[in-house]
Amino acid sequence: MQKKKVCVIGLGYIGLPTAALLANRNYLVHGVDVQKDVVDTINKGKVHIVEPALDTFVRSAVFSGNLTAHTKPAKSDIFIIAVPTPVSANTEPDISYVISATKSIAPYLEDGNIIILESTSPIGTTEDICKILKKNNVNVDNLHIAYSPERVLPGQTMRELVENDRVVGGITEIAAKKVKEFYKTFVKGDVLTTNSRTAEMSKLTENSFRDVNIAFANELSIICDKFQIDVWELIKMANRHPRVNILRPGSGVGGHCIATMGKNL
Numbered sequence: 001m002q003k004k005k006v007c008v009i010g011l012g013y014i015g016l017p018t019a020a021l022l023a024n025r026n027y028l029v030h031g032v033d034v035q036k037d038v039v040d041t042i043n044k045g046k047v048h049i050v051e052p053a054l055d056t057f058v059r060s061a062v063f064s065g066n067l068t069a070h071t072k073p074a075k076s077d078i079f080i081i082a083v084p085t086p087v088s089a090n091t092e093p094d095i096s097y098v099i100s101a102t103k104s105i106a107p108y109l110e111d112g113n114i115i116i117l118e119s120t121s122p123i124g125t126t127e128d129i130c131k132i133l134k135k136n137n138v139n140v141d142n143l144h145i146a147y148s149p150e151r152v153l154p155g156q157t158m159r160e161l162v163e164n165d166r167v168v169g170g171i172t173e174i175a176a177k178k179v180k181e182f183y184k185t186f187v188k189g190d191v192l193t194t195n196s197r198t199a200e201m202s203k204l205t206e207n208s209f210r211d212v213n214i215a216f217a218n219e220l221s222i223i224c225d226k227f228q229i230d231v232w233e234l235i236k237m238a239n240r241h242p243r244v245n246i247l248r249p250g251s252g253v254g255g256h257c258i259a260t261m262g263k264n265l
């Protein structure tokens with residue numbers, strides 16, 4: 001049987017592990033990044049980011065011939081967009097990378113193709129992808145477009161890509177079904193289907209939940225410091241309540257997934 005071709009746009013912390021995993025599952029992966037040095041590094045079978053086990057996956061993916069990296073997309077069966085979606089200086093979500101990634105794939109799309117947005121995105125971004133494609137003379141009626149956020153924990157990415165449950169929000173029910181079928185070829189976790197807006201909101205809700213709960217633990221530590229109370233002992237006591245589960249305080253909140261605007265750390 002002919003190998004399915006997947007084009008992964010953005011070869012960073014999400015795109016490269018996804019591309020390498022798929023290539024190891026016998027998909028033919030055309031990876032794309034705008035940074036030429038990233039493309040050159042990957043084509044040598046090497047990695048430019050630190051993630052346990054990723055180097056082994058990339059090496060075998062490249063040397064098997066199933067993963068090649070490029071600066072331009074190519075015709076494929078499935079397109080995965082995993083580009084950055086930072087928060088701008090005025091605290092607005094910046095989807096300019098998603099817009100340019102969408103425009104870059106427009107010339108390569110054919111009827112029946114699947115497009116999946118994995119970047120953390122504001123509500124309506126998946127619908128925006130349809131609008132951008134229409135403006136670029138693409139007939140979206142025969143494409144299957146969906147949003148599926150990534151939930152992996154850096155340091156555990158290769159395991160969590162396979163084991164985590166996923167949410168898939170389709171522009172149509174058929175799109176959600178097709179995208180679920182694709183993920184089920186390599187995801188052991190459950191794949192839950194919904195519409196694109198609910199899936200987008202689900203990711204934002206998950207991040208907000210984490211942000212609020214981390215902030216709560218950190219605020220507690222500041223208060224405890226002021227009143228000479230041992231915050232660790234306090235949390236241990238409070239967590240003996242059957243419905244309380246306070247996180248451990250840390251140096252702040254942020255990292256790959258939760259935007260900080262650079263002022264709260």
Ligand SMILES: NC(=O)c1ccc[n+]([C@@H]2O[C@H](COP(=O)([O-])OP(=O)(O)OC[C@H]3O[C@@H](n4cnc5c(N)ncnc54)[C@H](O)[C@@H]3O)[C@@H](O)[C@H]2O)c1
Nearest residue numbers: 010011012013014033034082083085100101119120150256
């Ligand atoms: N890193 C994580 O742990 C994590 C977890 C969950 C969700 N996310 C989300 O996933 C998305 C990607 O995050 P990341 O950490 O992989 O980012 P990243 O910065 O590590 O990688 C993104 C890559 O996309 C490339 N790129 C930018 N514009 C492009 C374009 N138009 N065409 C091709 N390549 C382009 C960049 O050069 C970069 O290499 C973000 O929305 C992020 O919020 C990240």
